[in-house]
Each structure stands twice: as structure tokens, then as C-alpha cells.
Amino acid sequence: MTRSEFEKLIIQQKDKLFRFALSILKDTDEAQDAVQEVVLKLWKNRRLIDNSQYHESYCLTAVKNHCFDVLRKQKHHQNYLQTNITEQMEETRFDAIDFVEKLKQELHQLPVQQRMAIELKDFQGLDYEEVSEIMEQSANTIRVHVSRGRKKLFEIFKEELANV
Amino acid sequence: MCNKKTKHFSEEDFDLKDFSQSENDNSVEQEFMQSYQQLNDRINAEIPNFNPFEKLEEHNKQRFLQTKRLFAYAASILLVVSLVFVGVNHTRNEKQPTLTENELTELQENTKLALWHFSKEMNACLANLENAKRINAPLSDVESLRNLNIQFDNPIKDLKIN
Numbered sequence: 001m002t003r004s005e006f007e008k009l010i011i012q013q014k015d016k017l018f019r020f021a022l023s024i025l026k027d028t029d030e031a032q033d034a035v036q037e038v039v040l041k042l043w044k045n046r047r048l049i050d051n052s053q054y055h056e057s058y059c060l061t062a063v064k065n066h067c068f069d070v071l072r073k074q075k076h077h078q079n080y081l082q083t084n085i086t087e088q089m090e091e092t093r094f095d096a097i098d099f100v101e102k103l104k105q106e107l108h109q110l111p112v113q114q115r116m117a118i119e120l121k122d123f124q125g126l127d128y129e130e131v132s133e134i135m136e137q138s139a140n141t142i143r144v145h146v147s148r149g150r151k152k153l154f155e156i157f158k159e160e161l162a163n164v
Numbered sequence: 165m166c167n168k169k170t171k172h173f174s175e176e177d178f179d180l181k182d183f184s185q186s187e188n189d190n191s192v193e194q195e196f197m198q199s200y201q202q203l204n205d206r207i208n209a210e211i212p213n214f215n216p217f218e219k220l221e222e223h224n225k226q227r228f229l230q231t232k233r234l235f236a237y238a239a240s241i242l243l244v245v246s247l248v249f250v251g252v253n254h255t256r257n258e259k260q261p262t263l264t265e266n267e268l269t270e271l272q273e274n275t276k277l278a279l280w281h282f283s284k285e286m287n288a289c290l291a292n293l294e295n296a297k298r299i300n301a302p303l304s305d306v307e308s309l310r311n312l313n314i315q316f317d318n319p320i321k322d323l324k325i326n
Contacts (some may be wrong), residue, residue: 035216105198123204157195158192161195
């Protein structure tokens with residue numbers, strides 16, 4: 001893969017990679033950092049991209065692996081707890097009527113597997129087979145993650161609506 | 165009706181595209197789906213305009229600097245080794261100076277002269293010996309030839325050749 005081909009691929013995938021990283025890390029700066037790190041890793045291993053049939057899936061898998069590494073390190077340094085506290089504080093600032101913002105908050109509160117599955121399936125429009133390849137889980141498991149995530153979001157949405 | 169729709173939404177094979185195409189009379193679900201789509205749009209809108217190649221560029225820059233540093237280091241080592249080599253060679257040349265044409269000619273002349281005087285003195289010695297034999301000179305006279313001073317007027321007897 002030449003440099004220009006690589007750059008073209010990354011520019012095409014940039015937003016998707018960022019969104020996927022954000023869905024795992026829940027922090028814009030960290031997601032941005034993760035994408036840049038993954039781009040560096042992908043460039044170093046560009047021969048593997050050549051061998052891979054689906055470049056998009058390969059890049060998303062690389063982002064997933066890197067983000068999990070980041071989370072593991074965060075957990076190790078006990079920063080993860082602090083992040084959650086900050087999020088909870090932010091949550092109280094939003095008006096209950098802003099359902100979209102509420103949904104966004106709730107999406108971030110979902111377990112990481114459900115969050116990733118929803119991001120890839122519903123927001124990035126991948127099919128179950130592609131999502132299962134990226135998440136390295138069976139398609140049926142992915143279906144369950146997506147279904148449970150949607151259900152939770154819908155239940156919370158209904159509650160919010162009832163409160164208004 | 166609501167439960168049926170909700171079930172439909174949370175079904176595992178449900179696709180968002182199906183929902184947007186279907187006519188839905190459930191306001192809650194409709195509203196939820198709208199918010200869900202808006203959520204997608206909002207996240208898209210919030211994507212910062214960042215340079216994904218920033219770290220790659222930094223890495224390349226670092227690598228270039230490292231290579232440059234390595235070359236400078238290698239060049240300095242090469243320079244030091246060359247200087248040492250030149251120094252050693254220079255000292256060796258000083259210790260073993262080459263002879264000039266004139267010096268060589270002078271050396272040749274001196275050698276010839278030395279050989280000529282040597283043969284002249286040897287002939288004198290041999291003549292003395294023959295003469296002593298012929299006249300039956302006493303042994304003591306012949307033995308005195310041993311102590312014969314053969315230096316005479318040899319001009320190169322004190323010449324020091326390095």
C-alpha cells in the first residue's frame with residue numbers, strides 16, 4: 001500500500017474511527033489520541049492492511065484493540081473512576097427536556113459491548129457479520145447486545161418522557 | 165399496539181432503515197426514533213476537525229532526526245578514525261625517510277671507494293706475506309703481519325653510514 005493510498009483510506013475512515021473510539025473511551029481528546037495512535041500503528045503494519053480483505057473492518061478492529069488497551073491502563077491507574085464521576089456531574093447540568101442529550105448520556109452509560117454494537121450497527125450502518133468480525137464475537141451475540149442496548153435506551157427515554 | 169411496536173424495535177433483526185420507511189403511529193416510539201437519529205447526527209456534528217496523521221508525522225520527523233543524528237555520529241567517528249590513521253601514517257613516514265637521488269649516488273661512490281681501498285690494502289698484505297715466505301723470514305716477522313696497521317690513508321675509515 002502506497003502512502004497516498006493509505007492517506008486516502010484514513011481520510012475516508014477518519015470520522016468512523018473517531019466515533020468508534022469515542023463510543024469506547026467516552027472522551028473526545030482520548031478518542032482523537034487513539035485514532036492518531038492507531039493510524040501510526042496501521043502505517044507501521046501497512047502490509048497487514050494489504051493482506052486484509054476488508055480495510056474498514058481491519059481499521060475498526062485496530063481501534064477497538066487500542067481503546068481496550070487504553071481502558072486497561074486507565075483502570076490500572078484508577079483514573080476510570082474519576083472519569084465516571086465527571087460524567088455524572090456533567091449529566092446533572094443538562095435539561096431533562098433535551099432528549100437527544102439524555103440519550104447520548106445514557107448511551108455512554110451502557111456496557112461497553114452494547115455501546116460498541118449499537119455504534120457499529122445503528123450509527124455506522126455495518127451489518128451484523130461485519131460487527132461480529134470487528135468485535136470478535138458471534139453474530140447472534142452482537143444481535144443480543146444491540147437489542148439489549150436499544151431496549152435500555154428506549155426504556156429510559158420513556159421514563160424521561162413520562163416525567164415531562 | 166405500543167408493546168408490539170416496542171418489541172419490533174428491540175427485536176434483534178430490526179434495522180433502523182426499516183423503521184424510517186414504515187408508518188408508525190406510536191408517538192413515543194416515533195419520538196424516540198427521531199431522537200435516536202438526531203443523536204447520530206449530533207455525534208457526527210461533534211466530530212472535531214483533527215489531523216489523524218499528527219502522530220505519524222511526529223514519528224517520521226523523529227525518525228528523520230534520529231537518522232540525521234546517527235549519520236552525524238557515524239561521520240564524526242569516521243573523521244576521528246581518519247585523523248588517527250593519517251597521524252600514524254605521518255609519524256611512520258617521518259621515521260623512514262626515503263633517500264634522494266643524490267644521497268643514493270653518494271652512497272654508491274662511498275661504497276666503491278671503500279672497496280677499492282680494501283682491495284689495495286689486502287693486496288699489500290698478500291704481497292708482504294709472499295715476500296716473507298720467499299726470503300724464509302722468521303715466524304715472528306710473519307706474525308707481525310697480524311698487527312699490521314692497514315689504515316694508512318683510507319679516506320673513508322671514519323665514515324659513519326646510518
